[in-house]
Amino acid sequence: METLLQSCSIFTPKPPVRSPVDRQLALSSFAINKQRSCNVKLKAISRSSQEGSSSIEDVRKDGMLLGADKDESGSVVGFRLIPQSGETEVSNSHDTISNGKEEVIVDDDSVQTTSAEVTYNIVFVTSEAAPYSKTGGLGDVCGSLPIALAERGHRVMVVSPRYLNGGPNDKKFAGALDLDCRVKVSCSGGVQEVAFFHEYRAGVDWVFVDHPSYHRPGNPYGDAYGAFGDNQFRFTLLCHAACEAPLVLPLGGFTYGENCLFLANDWHAGLVPVLLAAKYRPYGVYKDARSIVVIHNLAHQGVEPASTYSNFGLPPEWYGALGWVFPTWARTHALDTGEAVNILKGALVTADRILTVSEGYSWEITTPEGGNGLNELLTSRKIVVNGITNGIDLTEWNPSSDVHIPSHYSLEDLSGKIECKIALQKELGLPIRPDCPMIGFIGRLDYQKGIDIILSGTPDLLQDDVQFVMLGSGEKQYEDWMRATEATFKDKFRGWVGFNVPISHRITAGCDILLMPSRFEPCGLNQLYAMRYGTVPVVHATGGLGDTVKTFNPFADEGRGEGTGWGFKPLTRESMLDALRIAIETYRKHKSSWRGLMKRGMERDSSWNNAAVKYEQVFKWAFIDPPYVS
Numbered sequence: 242m243e244t245l246l247q248s249c250s251i252f253t254p255k256p257p258v259r260s261p262v263d264r265q266l267a268l269s270s271f272a273i274n275k276q277r278s279c280n281v282k283l284k285a286i287s288r289s290s291q292e293g294s295s296s297i298e299d300v301r302k303d304g305m306l307l308g309a310d311k312d313e314s315g316s317v318v319g320f321r322l323i324p325q326s327g328e329t330e331v332s333n334s335h336d337t338i339s340n341g342k343e344e345v346i347v348d349d350d351s352v353q354t355t356s357a358e359v360t361y362n363i364v365f366v367t368s369e370a371a372p373y374s375k376t377g378g379l380g381d382v383c384g385s386l387p388i389a390l391a392e393r394g395h396r397v398m399v400v401s402p403r404y405l406n407g408g409p410n411d412k413k414f415a416g417a418l419d420l421d422c423r424v425k426v427s428c429s430g431g432v433q434e435v436a437f438f439h440e441y442r443a444g445v446d447w448v449f450v451d452h453p454s455y456h457r458p459g460n461p462y463g464d465a466y467g468a469f470g471d472n473q474f475r476f477t478l479l480c481h482a483a484c485e486a487p488l489v490l491p492l493g494g495f496t497y498g499e500n501c502l503f504l505a506n507d508w509h510a511g512l513v514p515v516l517l518a519a520k521y522r523p524y525g526v527y528k529d530a531r532s533i534v535v536i537h538n539l540a541h542q543g544v545e546p547a548s549t550y551s552n553f554g555l556p557p558e559w560y561g562a563l564g565w566v567f568p569t570w571a572r573t574h575a576l577d578t579g580e581a582v583n584i585l586k587g588a589l590v591t592a593d594r595i596l597t598v599s600e601g602y603s604w605e606i607t608t609p610e611g612g613n614g615l616n617e618l619l620t621s622r623k624i625v626v627n628g629i630t631n632g633i634d635l636t637e638w639n640p641s642s643d644v645h646i647p648s649h650y651s652l653e654d655l656s657g658k659i660e661c662k663i664a665l666q667k668e669l670g671l672p673i674r675p676d677c678p679m680i681g682f683i684g685r686l687d688y689q690k691g692i693d694i695i696l697s698g699t700p701d702l703l704q705d706d707v708q709f710v711m712l713g714s715g716e717k718q719y720e721d722w723m724r725a726t727e728a729t730f731k732d733k734f735r736g737w738v739g740f741n742v743p744i745s746h747r748i749t750a751g752c753d754i755l756l757m758p759s760r761f762e763p764c765g766l767n768q769l770y771a772m773r774y775g776t777v778p779v780v781h782a783t784g785g786l787g788d789t790v791k792t793f794n795p796f797a798d799e800g801r802g803e804g805t806g807w808g809f810k811p812l813t814r815e816s817m818l819d820a821l822r823i824a825i826e827t828y829r830k831h832k833s834s835w836r837g838l839m840k841r842g843m844e845r846d847s848s849w850n851n852a853a854v855k856y857e858q859v860f861k862w863a864f865i866d867p868p869y870v871s
C-alpha cells in the first residue's frame with residue numbers, strides 16, 4: 242500500500258524534460274502511472290477500461306457516449322455525449338454567440354438548450370457547492386454553473402471538501418463513493434494523505450476531497466467561536482488535491498488529463514494557478530492547461546503572516562507570487578513590517594484570466610474604493626479581467642414548482658403569491674394583512690450587506706404601515722439587534738436568526754419588496770431570485786445590483802413603464818428610506834405599475850445558459866493565449 246501511495250504522491254520528483262519527444266513520453270507515462278496507482282472501486286468504471294465505451298454507458302445512464310476526443314498525448318480531453326431525451330443537439334452547432342450581450346441566438350430548430358462549439362475539460366475548485374455545502378452565493382454558483390456547462394457538452398468536474406459535521410447535512414454526501422485513490426500532499430511541515438469521493442450527478446463529476454480536517458462541527462469555515470484557525474491548511478490541501486484530481490481519477494473510465502481548464506473560485510482555491518505555475522509546469526505537466534480565477538468576493542483574500550509561506554508546499558523562490566505587504570496604516574505597531582502572504586494575490590498574478598461575477602464589479606475592483614488593496618494589480622492585468630453576471634438555478638427557484646412554498650404561482654396566475662404572503666404572515670405570527678406592504682431581507686449579517694444602514698433606518702421605516710422580515714446570521718451585535726427590534730415592534734418586525742433555505746424561499750415568495758442595501762455586491766443572487774418571484778427589489782446600485790436591477794421609470798415605453806425595481810445611491814439611511822417609500826407608495830397606489838414591475842422582473846432571463854455562453858467565450862480567449870506563467 243505504501244508503494245502505491247508513494248507513486249500517487251505529488252511530491253514524487255519528476256525528471257526535468259529535455260527534448261519535445263522526451264517531454265511527450267514523460268507526460269504520457271506520468272499520466273499512466275497516475276492512473277495505475279488508483280484502484281477505482283466502481284465496477285462499471287473498471288469494466289470500462291477493458292471493454293471501451295459501452296461500459297461508460299452503464300455509468301452515464303442518462304445519455305449515450307458517441308466518442309471521446311484525445312489530445313496528442315492520448316489523454317482524453319472531451320466526450321461527445323448525447324442525452325437520451327434527444328432534446329439537445331450535440332454535434333457542432335450552428336448557434337452563434339453574441340459576445341458581451343444578453344442574447345443567445347439559436348438556429349431555426351428553436352432548440353432551448355444550446356451546445357458549445359468547442360468543449361473543454363473543466364475543473365471547478367471551490368470551498369462550497371450546493372446542495373452538498375452552502376453558506377452563501379458561492380455555493381449556489383458552484384452548484385449550478387457546472388451543470389449548465391455540462392449540459393452544453395463540456396466535461397465538468399467540481400472539486401470541493403467532504404465536510405462532515407455530525408449533523409443532518411452529512412447525508413448530502415451519502416451518494417458519493419470512495420474512489421479508493423489516495424494522494425499524499427506535502428505541506429505544513431508534514432505529509433498529509435487525502436482521499437477522493439465521487440458522485441456523478443446531473444452530468445457533472447462531483448469530487449469530494451476527504452481529510453480529517455474537514456470533519457468537525459460547524460460550517461465549512463468556522464463555528465460558534467469564529468473562523469477555524471487552520472483554514473489556510475485546509476484549503477491548501479484542497480488545492481493540492483484538486484491539481485491531482487484530473488491526473489489520477491479515472492472518472493467514467495478516463496482521467497480528465499492535463500489539457501484541462503481550472504476555474505479557481507475565490508481565495509480558497511487560489512493556490513491552484515500558483516501550483517500549476519510553480520510545481521507542475523517546470524516538469525512539463527499541465528503545460529497546456531489554463532486557469533481562470535473567479536472572484537466572488539474580493540474582500541476575502543486568505544491573508545496570513547509571511548512566516549506561513551512554508552506551509553504551502555511551494556518552492557521557496559515562489560515567495561514573491563504570494564508575498565504581500567500591508568499598507569503602513571494597517572500595521573499593528575511601529576515594528577510591524579506588514580509582511581504577509583496573500584493567496585488571492587498569488588492567484589491574480591499566476592492565473593491566465595480573471596473573472597468576476599458582474600461587469601459592474603469587474604470595474605469596481607480596479608478602483609481604490611473597490612479593490613481591497615489589489616486594485617493596482619488588477620488594473621495591471623485589466624486586459625484579462627472580465628465580468629459575467631451570475632445566473633440562477635431556474636429549477637430550484639421557480640414559483641410554479643418550488644417545493645418550499647405553500648402555493649404555486651406564475652406570471653399567468655399570480656393568485657398564489659398572495660397565499661404565500663398570508664402563509665408567511667401566519668408562520669411568523671404577524672397580523673394577517675394581505676394589503677400591507679411586506680419587505681424582506683435575506684443575507685449574511687455583516688458589513689458587506691449594509692446591515693448598519695438597515696439598523697439605522699428601521700425605526701423610521703416602521704413608523705409607516707409596513708411589515709419587515711429579516712433572515713440572516715452573522716455578527717452577534719446584529720443578531721441581538723434583530724431580536725431586540727422584534728420585541729419592540731411585535732406587529733411589524735420579525736428577525737429570524739439562522740441559515741434556513743426553506744424559509745428563504747418563503748420570504749422571497751411572500752414579500753412584496755426585497756431590500757438589499759449592500760455596501761458592495763459582486764453580483765448578488767437574492768435580487769435575481771426576488772425578481773423571478775415577482776418580488777420587487779430595492780437595492781443599493783452597486784456592482785451586480787446596479788447591473789441587474791433597472792430603476793422604475795413610469796413614463797418610459799410610451800407610458801407603459803420600464804424597470805424592475807429601484808436602485809438607490811449614495812448608500813445612506815436617507816436614500817434607502819426614500820427609495821423604500823417610493824416603492825411602498827407605488828405598491829399602494831399604482832397597482833398597474835406594480836404589476837408591470839412584477840411582470841418585467843418575472844420575465845427577466847436569469848438562466849445559467851446565457852452566462853455559460855459568455856464563460857465559453859472567456860475559455861476560448863484563455864486557450865488562444867499561451868499560459869500566462871509558463
Ligand SMILES: Nc1ncnc2c1ncn2[C@@H]1O[C@H](COP(=O)(O)OP(=O)(O)O[C@H]2O[C@H](CO)[C@@H](O)[C@H](O)[C@H]2O)[C@@H](O)[C@H]1O
Pocket residue numbers: 376377378379381382537538598631683684685712713714739740741742745762763764765766767785
Ligand atoms: N440566513 C440565510 N438562510 C438561507 N439562505 C441564505 C441566508 N443568507 C444567505 N442565504 C442564501 O445565500 C445566498 C447568498 O448569495 P449572495 O449572492 O446574495 O451573497 P454572498 O455574499 O454569499 O455571495 C458572494 O458570491 C455570490 C456568487 O458569485 C455573489 O452573487 C455575491 O455578490 C458575493 O458576495 C443566497 O442563495 C441566499 O438566499
